[in-house]
Amino acid sequence: MRATLRWAHADLRSHRGEALFIVLATAGIVASLLLATALFGYATNPWQRVFTQSQGAHVWIHTGPSADAAGLAELDGVASVAGPYPTAAATLASRGTRASVELRGTVDRPATGRPLLTSGRWLDPAVPDGVVLESGLARALWAEPGDTLTVPGTDRTLTVVGIADSAEPRYSPGERPGLVWAPPAVVRDTDGRGGQVTGLRLTDPDDTDYAVQRAVTLLGAKAVTDVSPWQQARAEAQGGNRLLGQVLGLFGLAALLAAALAVHGAIGTRIRGHLRDISVLKAIGFTPGQVVRIFLLQHVAFALLGAVLAATLIQALGSRTPGRLGDAVGVWQGLPGHTAALLGVPLAAVLFIAATTGLAAWRAGQVPPVPGLRAAAPLGGGLSGLSRRALGLRLPSALVLGWHKAFTHRPRSLAAVARLALPLLLIVVAMSAWTTIDRFQHSPDRIGLAAALTVRADSSLTDPDVRALLARNPQVAAVHPGVEVAALVPGQTGTIALRGLGTRADPYPFALAEGRAARGPDEAVAGQGLLDLLDVRVGDWVRMTVGAQPQILHIVGRSIEPENGGRVISTSLDTLRENDPGLEAALYQLQLRPGADPQRVGAELTEAAHGDLSAHAVPNPADGLSPLRGVVVGLIAVLALIGLIELLTAIGGTVREGERDLLALKAIGLTPRQITAITVTATGCYALAAVVVGTALGVPLARWLIDAQGRSSGIGAGIAQEPSPALLALFATAAVLGAAALAALPASRAAHHRPADTLSAAA
Structure with missing residues (x-):
């Protein structure tokens, strides 16, 4: 064990860059998955977000004006009470639109069932006719802060001072009145049917039915006019977010697979670069089991360090990120299941890395103590007929040799292309989702509107x-x-x-x-x-x-x-x-x-x-899909990070495997700039092949997924819209040029190695 630890320490000192890359790669992937989880919870469950932030009541009980609702606070299992508030039924009109509303009398913003202001401000005694509208009702009335609402049949007017979100059941024309918070004097002056409403926040949400039974018993069945439990409000709110949930769930699973493949490729490339060190260990007496344990423990430690780093950063700084991402993390941290996800996602990543490392380490344990010499045959001897013809046509040798280098090891090359193509494919699907939402908003006549x-x-x-x-x-x-x-x-x-x-x-x-x-x-x-x-x-x-x-x-x-x-x-x-x-x-x-x-x-x-x-x-259904835009951007960023990790892995493997050919390339007269161009071309070929595969598979896959969702939601197939050819061409160009630019610096450093360094690397 002492020798194993000493070798691991020496290996860490001599390969600090590679170790740091594994730690950062793991941290990036785990952070990406945690952010994707936060975005999923934020976008697919807006009702839960509002309920958590507003300290929503688990049940709202409407009673007659004479009911004694103050005793509800004494019921067992009731943590806090909102109200009772006086209410009155009324009809409000704005810009030719009418809506039935429930005026709720209050002055201060309550701690329980606290409305979340989205625009404007709360009720102000200086504006005696000021009201705050629930956001769904405001959209139906086309009302904004500063607008004036009229009460049909009277000369009364009300001024909108604010708009707020609420976790209570939403406004539904002809079925449920909209919610309006108003000063108690406004409620008393209304001629509509009066009453009062009380909100109960329970210590155990699962006991809602029992709490309602006890409340009805206390107040009397005749005194209770309506009961609105939180399950009903959640079911109504979540019904409109089915598309968000399914789309993000699919992207989350696919991103997990892409991240897993990226980690597997990074570990495999690192172990292939240690074949000489493994042979030395075998020669000095290390058993295959010890070699396996060295790599397993080393990479699990790297993965654990990266996972802990990612979880710590997301927990401590994630909510401070500006914009929607920070809001998503802040809300996610208050949702049920946050702790389980914060521990489960890093643990799953570490376990997967341990499994993939164990397989790769087992292969490392089978390396013979005296490996065969790797042939340094001239590159021309292994060139394909197509490559020879390309050289005969006097095409630039760097381009021809770069293309040949990219696909010399066909199984390995195909695996690298497949790993890089997966996140690119998902980005194409995400762009298709974005384009479809644009079609809903800008061409509503093509989707039945x-x-x-x-x-x-x-x-x-x-x-x-x-x-x-x-x-x-x-x-x-x-x-x-x-x-x-x-x-x-x-x-x-x-x-x-x-x-x-x-x-x-x-x-x-x-x-x-x-x-x-x-x-x-x-x-x-x-x-x-x-x-x-x-x-x-x-x-x-x-x-x-x-x-x-x-x-x-x-x-x-x-x-x-x-x-x-x-x-x-x-x-x-x-x-x-x-x-x-x-x-x-x-x-x-x-x-x-x-x-x-x-x-x-x-x-x-x-x-x-x-x-x-x-x-x-x-x-327009697209109005409810507006959160998906920000989520699509976040998902594209996550997928781009995963693709970047895979691309860096491919570049590192290409540079390392090209070190043994450096002397031969210099011997045939190639300059360091031309040698650099070979590696850059090889990387560009990887990226180009991955982009072609990702686009060719992503466009039909996106159409099938979106149409399948359309069929399941009842809208029907035929709503999918793929990205324009210009956008796809721009995406492909950016991916290839970005990959080439990323490979330029490490390729240039490798091309300027001293001959002694090259001989040592090729030994």
Whole structure:
């Protein structure tokens, strides 16, 4: 053991650079995986992030105004209480849009269920009519700090002073009112139905049901009007982040595999560079087992040091990183499972390194005590026919020999190219995800969102009046009348959305991914979610019931449907009128001219109708995917780091293996600059081959993955958008030139070695 430790110490002193590289490589990979884990938790679980930062209540209990809710704080298992706060139901209007709200009276920001301000400021006694809106409600009302809200039917106005995130159930038009924090005086002056609400934060979240039972028993069943547990709010919030979770989960696993392969390549290259030292150890009496233990213990120590370094830096400094990454780490540190991930990821990396090192060390133990001399045959003797012809054409010898050097050891070269191609492939997939999000935002008509505004009119306006009013606005390009009703399909317990949009003379421009548009009587197009729900295909007939009226439709196409999970079947308004001649348009889908602002157009239409119609922006799924942009950037940075580690490993191996050929190259007249060019060319060939493989496989893989996600979410296949050829060409050029630049310095140093150094290295 003493001799083993002495040799390990001597080896460390003579190969400090290589040891430092292994430690830094391990630290970089572990840090990358920890950051990816933090980004995953931050982006895929925004509700948990808000709940943790706001000290959210596990259950909100709505009661009548006379209920004595103060006793809830004395219940066993209740850690803290928010409220009780007085509430009042009301309707608010802004820019022609109305929303049902719950006004909640408070002055100070509570410690439990604390709203997280995203813009503006909290309630101020100096602004007696000031209110703070929940962020989802603010988006629905197009409201910002400083805007004025009106209470329809009265002359009252409220001023928006702030917008905040909350972990409570979100605003849903027609189903759940939005949340508005207001001074108690504003709540008392409201004519709407009054009550009070109390939030309970529990010591054990799993006891929520039991705590609710005890609270209802204490207050009385008649006093409780509504109960909102945290599981319900989490389920609703996470439903819109399925895509984020699946995409990041896939990237996390793939990045782990890429990192594992990079570590394996680095260790294998290091051990191949120690073959001479291993032979010396065998010659002086070391057994194969001792040799294996030397390398195993040495590399496990390096890996452990790097893993501990990475975990310490992420834990201590990660949250101080500026921007979204620092926010992600700070939030992740407060989420459940943080400690397990902080210990588990480095431990898994160390165990994997130990496994790969053990395999490589076992091979090192089989090296004979007296290795055969490595032949220093002239390079020309091993040249392929293609290389000879290239030299015969007077191509630069450095380029030809560099290309030949890159692929001399074919199995090893192919393995290096495969390891480098994996992170590059994942970067191409990430770029495809970015491009697809851009398509959602800038070409919504191609993903089933041709209309930018949905307008609903009061009963006082007739259909001709509404059409004439909408057509007068110069920013409105087309008006499509329609209706949307819930339909029950026989044998199903749920409902689907049946839409009649446009007319046969002026059809609605559905985005079709399969089949054709519905032109004739009883023809319709359906979303992927409906096809999966009913187990039907394009060309089948489906029967549904709207109230007491049956409706039979022929599905002639599959449309891309981002709404209602794709459980939508759409036909023309004329087709629905054949079954119900008295059917009138209940809504109008408006296509706007390029560059038109939906918010401004909606306000203009509402003002022109004197408040007799309301306009809502059509929600775009890309709005909920905005966190994915920052995550994609972070993932590309992680993958680039992994690719850099693999590239440095390949450069080190190429330089080391080229030292034995240095004298021969100088003997045939090559200058140090030409010898440097050989190594740089070989590295560039590695990178070029990896880029070609990564791009060729990454583009179709990205399309398949995105379309598969589209099918599973009900939107349907056909939403994927690959990066432009110019972007791919720029990516390939940057990768190859970067690899060549990275190899230039070590190749130049190796080319200027003294002859004695070269002889020693080749011995």
